[in-house]
Amino acid sequence: MNISEYVVKKYKKFDYIAANHIISKSNQIRFANSDISISKEWNQNFLSIFLSKDGKTISTTVDNPTKEKINRVLKKSIKLMKFLKKNENFYKLARGPFKYRKSKPDKKILNSEFDDLDIIEASINSARENGGKKCAGTLLKSSTKENLCTSEKVECSSESTNISLSLRALAEKEGSGHDVACSSKISGIHPEDVGKHAGEIAKLSKNPVEGKKGKYNIFFDPVAFSDLLSNIGEASSASSVEAGLSFLANKIGKKIASKKVSIYDDGRNGFSSRIFDAEGVPVKKTCIIKEGMLKTYLHNTSTAKRFKTKTTGNAGIIYPTPWSVVLQPGRKSKEKIISSIDSGIYVTNIWYTRFQNYFTGDFSTIPRDGIFLIKNGEIVKSLKNIRISDNMINILKNITQISNHAKNVYTWETSTPVFTPYVLAKDITVTKPV
Amino acid sequence: MDEDVIKKIIKKSEEMGSSYSEVRMETGDNESFVLKNGILDSYSNEEYSGVSLRVLVNGSLGFASTNMLNKKNIEELVKTAIKIAKVSSLHQKEKIKLSKNKSHRKKYSVKEKIPIKDMGLDEKIKFLYDIDKEALSSGVKLPGRYYNMETSTAEKIVATSGGAFIKSYIPRVNFTYVITCVYNNKSKQMYFQYGNSGGWEFVKKWGLEKALKEEAITLQKILKTAKIMKMKKVDAVLGPFVGSIAAHESCGHPMEADRIMGREAAQAGESFVKINSIGKRIGSDEATVIDDPTIPNSYGFYLFDDEGVKARPKILYKNGVINEFLHNRETAYKTGVKSNGSSRATSYANEPIVRMSNTYIKPGKWTFEELIKEVRNGVYIKNFMEWNIDDKRWNAKYVGNEAYVIRNGELKGMILNPAVEITTRNFWSSLKARGNDIQYFAGTCGKSDPMQGIPVFFGSPHILLKNILVGSRK
Numbered sequence: 071m072n073i074s075e076y077v078v079k080k081y082k083k084f085d086y087i088a089a090n091h092i093i094s095k096s097n098q099i100r101f102a103n104s105d106i107s108i109s110k111e112w113n114q115n116f117l118s119i120f121l122s123k124d125g126k127t128i129s130t131t132v133d134n135p136t137k138e139k140i141n142r143v144l145k146k147s148i149k150l151m152k153f154l155k156k157n158e159n160f161y162k163l164a165r166g167p168f169k170y171r172k173s174k175p176d177k178k179i180l181n182s183e184f185d186d187l188d189i190i191e192a193s194i195n196s197a198r199e200n201g202g203k204k205c206a207g208t209l210l211k212s213s214t215k216e217n218l219c220t221s222e223k224v225e226c227s228s229e230s231t232n233i234s235l236s237l238r239a240l241a242e243k244e245g246s247g248h249d250v251a252c253s254s255k256i257s258g259i260h261p262e263d264v265g266k267h268a269g270e271i272a273k274l275s276k277n278p279v280e281g282k283k284g285k286y287n288i289f290f291d292p293v294a295f296s297d298l299l300s301n302i303g304e305a306s307s308a309s310s311v312e313a314g315l316s317f318l319a320n321k322i323g324k325k326i327a328s329k330k331v332s333i334y335d336d337g338r339n340g341f342s343s344r345i346f347d348a349e350g351v352p353v354k355k356t357c358i359i360k361e362g363m364l365k366t367y368l369h370n371t372s373t374a375k376r377f378k379t380k381t382t383g384n385a386g387i388i389y390p391t392p393w394s395v396v397l398q399p400g401r402k403s404k405e406k407i408i409s410s411i412d413s414g415i416y417v418t419n420i421w422y423t424r425f426q427n428y429f430t431g432d433f434s435t436i437p438r439d440g441i442f443l444i445k446n447g448e449i450v451k452s453l454k455n456i457r458i459s460d461n462m463i464n465i466l467k468n469i470t471q472i473s474n475h476a477k478n479v480y481t482w483e484t485s486t487p488v489f490t491p492y493v494l495a496k497d498i499t500v501t502k503p504v
Numbered sequence: 505m506d507e508d509v510i511k512k513i514i515k516k517s518e519e520m521g522s523s524y525s526e527v528r529m530e531t532g533d534n535e536s537f538v539l540k541n542g543i544l545d546s547y548s549n550e551e552y553s554g555v556s557l558r559v560l561v562n563g564s565l566g567f568a569s570t571n572m573l574n575k576k577n578i579e580e581l582v583k584t585a586i587k588i589a590k591v592s593s594l595h596q597k598e599k600i601k602l603s604k605n606k607s608h609r610k611k612y613s614v615k616e617k618i619p620i621k622d623m624g625l626d627e628k629i630k631f632l633y634d635i636d637k638e639a640l641s642s643g644v645k646l647p648g649r650y651y652n653m654e655t656s657t658a659e660k661i662v663a664t665s666g667g668a669f670i671k672s673y674i675p676r677v678n679f680t681y682v683i684t685c686v687y688n689n690k691s692k693q694m695y696f697q698y699g700n701s702g703g704w705e706f707v708k709k710w711g712l713e714k715a716l717k718e719e720a721i722t723l724q725k726i727l728k729t730a731k732i733m734k735m736k737k738v739d740a741v742l743g744p745f746v747g748s749i750a751a752h753e754s755c756g757h758p759m760e761a762d763r764i765m766g767r768e769a770a771q772a773g774e775s776f777v778k779i780n781s782i783g784k785r786i787g788s789d790e791a792t793v794i795d796d797p798t799i800p801n802s803y804g805f806y807l808f809d810d811e812g813v814k815a816r817p818k819i820l821y822k823n824g825v826i827n828e829f830l831h832n833r834e835t836a837y838k839t840g841v842k843s844n845g846s847s848r849a850t851s852y853a854n855e856p857i858v859r860m861s862n863t864y865i866k867p868g869k870w871t872f873e874e875l876i877k878e879v880r881n882g883v884y885i886k887n888f889m890e891w892n893i894d895d896k897r898w899n900a901k902y903v904g905n906e907a908y909v910i911r912n913g914e915l916k917g918m919i920l921n922p923a924v925e926i927t928t929r930n931f932w933s934s935l936k937a938r939g940n941d942i943q944y945f946a947g948t949c950g951k952s953d954p955m956q957g958i959p960v961f962f963g964s965p966h967i968l969l970k971n972i973l974v975g976s977r978k
Contacts, residue, residue: 098953102767102768102769103598103765103767103769105598106564106592108567109588109592110566112569112853114570114571114853116571127546130548130549130550131548131550133552133553150549153624153626154625157547236770237770248770309545312540312648313648313650314683315682421773422893422894425889426889426890426903426921429648432977434892434903434977436892436899438773438895455899455927459923501923501978502925503898503899503901503925503926504927
């Protein structure tokens with residue numbers, strides 16, 4: 071009997087109980103100025119427990135769980151239950167059993183030692199060959215085992231692996247470019263391509279001139295658009311909607327985006343993919359926006375009850391969470407889209423996205439690294455010191471083109487991994503400092 | 505974990521080739537409550553403990569951490585940290601060296617007048633329900649009310665091969681809210697955070713019942729009365745909340761030496777400040793910004809940093825001149841100085857890096873009334889919601905939430921979403937007068953990879969900026 075089963079079988083007095091035993095190992099190498107800064111390894115072993123009795127709920131974590139520790143923590147929880155108020159937002163846990171896909175961890179990651187420096191060297195060399203002078207970034211590799219058992223006939227386990235590479239190339243005269251790669255398998259990342267793209271942007275972005283404020287066609291690189299798509303994912307959680315933290319609130323069935331826009335949550339593939347959610351419901355593909363129309367929020371069993379729908383397999387038992395947000399590709403190549411732009415700005419990366427009002431979607435974000443003025447389908451200038459100050463719904467409605475290939479992106483800035491193509495949006499407000 | 509185990513870890517790592525070893529062991533607990541629209545949406549707690557080892561081998565840093573504190577795993581921890589540092593050293597070109605700082609052996613703690621652990625769970629929950637009732641008693645339509653209260657205690661040991669041995673106990677309390685007000689189909693929001701090191705007495709001091717009610721009334725007043733302001737150059741009095749975020753973003757961050765040296769280039773970015781910028785002017789004589797971890801009961805409080813170096817105040821900008829960077833031992837060595845105790849990690853499981861603590865604009869002599877009277881045609885921006893700054897810390901934006909017109913030295917009607925989009929040099933050069941009324945605000949500063957959110961204070965008095973461009977955000 072594994073430790074999760076032990077907890078659920080021993081503590082039957084709770085109305086609902088879920089125990090998830092998670093063991094993970096991660097390695098990271100950070101580099102800067104084209105040299106290694108530090109190498110790290112983390113080993114974590116913990117048990118995440120959710121308990122409910124008479125409508126009251128507690129979430130707790132036991133570090134390095136032993137039976138003795140678990141029993142001490144759960145005895146304390148039983149005492150604490152007396153003082154809690156009923157959580158009227160909790161309904162129940164999903165009832166199993168369910169059928170699951172098989173885990174497919176990358177054996178190369180599972181069996182690898184600290185031997186990834188060749189990946190970093192390959193990406194740095196490629197960045198230098200293509201115009202970067204100095205490089206900074208991170209290589210992260212991880213493996214995680216989960217054993218979930220709940221009082222609702224759920225018993226499931228998974229083993230997953232992930233790898234991500236981030237490289238920023240810096241060139242002289244204020245040039246810089248950034249690219250990332252992420253996958254559940256080592257074979258899914260191509261370090262030379264990352265270095266090449268970052269190096270090329272760095273070279274092209276040298277000698278930038280001050281940008282001008284105004285309304286522009288903005289052509290987003292996947293790295294840039296990933297930040298906005300991640301925010302759309304967060305806003306699609308039913309919990310964000312209830313808390314007033316979503317610009318998608320009260321818009322189910324309404325047109326909130328251009329007809330070219332279809333957005334899904336699909337945690338089955340790519341970086342950080344998974345088999346089941348925190349209730350044990352199998353992770354699936356859920357359509358959030360279909361051809362511009364908002365179809366659903368992301369739910370667990372309890373939020374689904376409140377919204378009179380079914381769980382989408384996105385539990386967090388308390389907060390439904392997006393797993394991987396997918397923007398459906400269009401038909402044109404990125405080259406064809408660029409060549410169609412009479413006048414616009416190509417934004418390769420953004421950061422520091424902050425909202426004036428989460429409910430309306432008013433926000434601003436700052437382009438960083440290569441920013442390029444496009445005239446008559448060609449890059450004519452490198453720009454600096456601009457800001458996109460607009461509204462999320464406005465941007466979704468103004469999307470005019472989506473390229474034909476989606477890239478899996480996970481960056482330091484994005485909390486949720488995404489699959490996104492290049493995106494062109496019209497009439498976007500650009501401001502600048504004085 | 506006792507001192508003997510820590511000594512053994514250091515000894516073993518030295519035997520295996522480490523020229524510097526740093527052990528950080530932490531035991532703590534966290535408790536978190538979320539009240540969403542009047543319902544206790546979540547209660548969670550955790551107890552944790554873990555240990556990490558950072559070593560320097562052949563000029564390369566290796567770091568390993570685990571929450572499995574048995575003999576076998578701790579032996580493995582030492583082997584791993586040494587092994588990965590050795591492998592890195594075969595590829596690393598520039599060897600890392602550390603500044604020589606005095607080693608201390610100290611024990612300190614933050615006292616709790618009302619210990620967090622003495623507060624009953626029912627009392628904490630009742631408190632949340634009570635403040636929500638007060639917010640609703642405003643009569644304002646608040647469809648979104650999200651409150652998150654967190655308490656934590658952390659017992660930490662930092663020990664180094666150089667002989668530092670620092671034991672600390674720091675409890676913290678923290679409360680954040682986001683409330684959404686709707687009026688006439690328009691909405692306005694405010695996010696705000698409170699935090700202190702100390703006990704429950706600070707939760708009482710914050711006066712949340714009154715603060716939330718007033719916030720609700722203010723948001724509705726903005727929706728009812730605030731007018732669009734055309735972009736124009738005016739004099740602006742900025743409230744302490746606005747001044748304090750500028751101290752953090754446009755002074756504290758660009759003065760982090762690791763950022764200046766490029767170590768954070770792929771994440772939090774670089775800095776407009778260069779390694780040879782000490783002594784160069786960045787603003788008016790009024791621009792003095794200090795970072796001080798030793799402020800009692802501050803959210804960013806500590807007396808010794810995570811490399812065991814004694815903390816002290818640092819004057820980052822002094823009378824408008826770039827004066828002193830924030831350093832850890834690695835960056836200090838590179839510039840030929842000693843660490844000024846600015847090395848912090850979010851937890852034992854993170855590497856310590858250069859961080860701010862409590863960063864504030866030095867107060868002046870003006871009263872708030874005198875500052876307002878000084879302005880003929882201008883604005884008073886009391887607080888903000890949206891803000892951001894570029895990765896060199898040059899291009900900043902602050903969008904006011906509660907803001908007023910000033911005409912002939914008097915506060916008049918409200919302005920809707922006044923945006924200040926300004927370069928760091930123009931901000932500090934426009935600073936002409938400082939109030940005598942400093943206030944501190946709690947925040948969680950993000951940096952590093954993996955992201956490390958660390959508790960800090962931002963502080964500022966009311967300040968007067970002359971002739972800056974302000975107008976409602978579009």
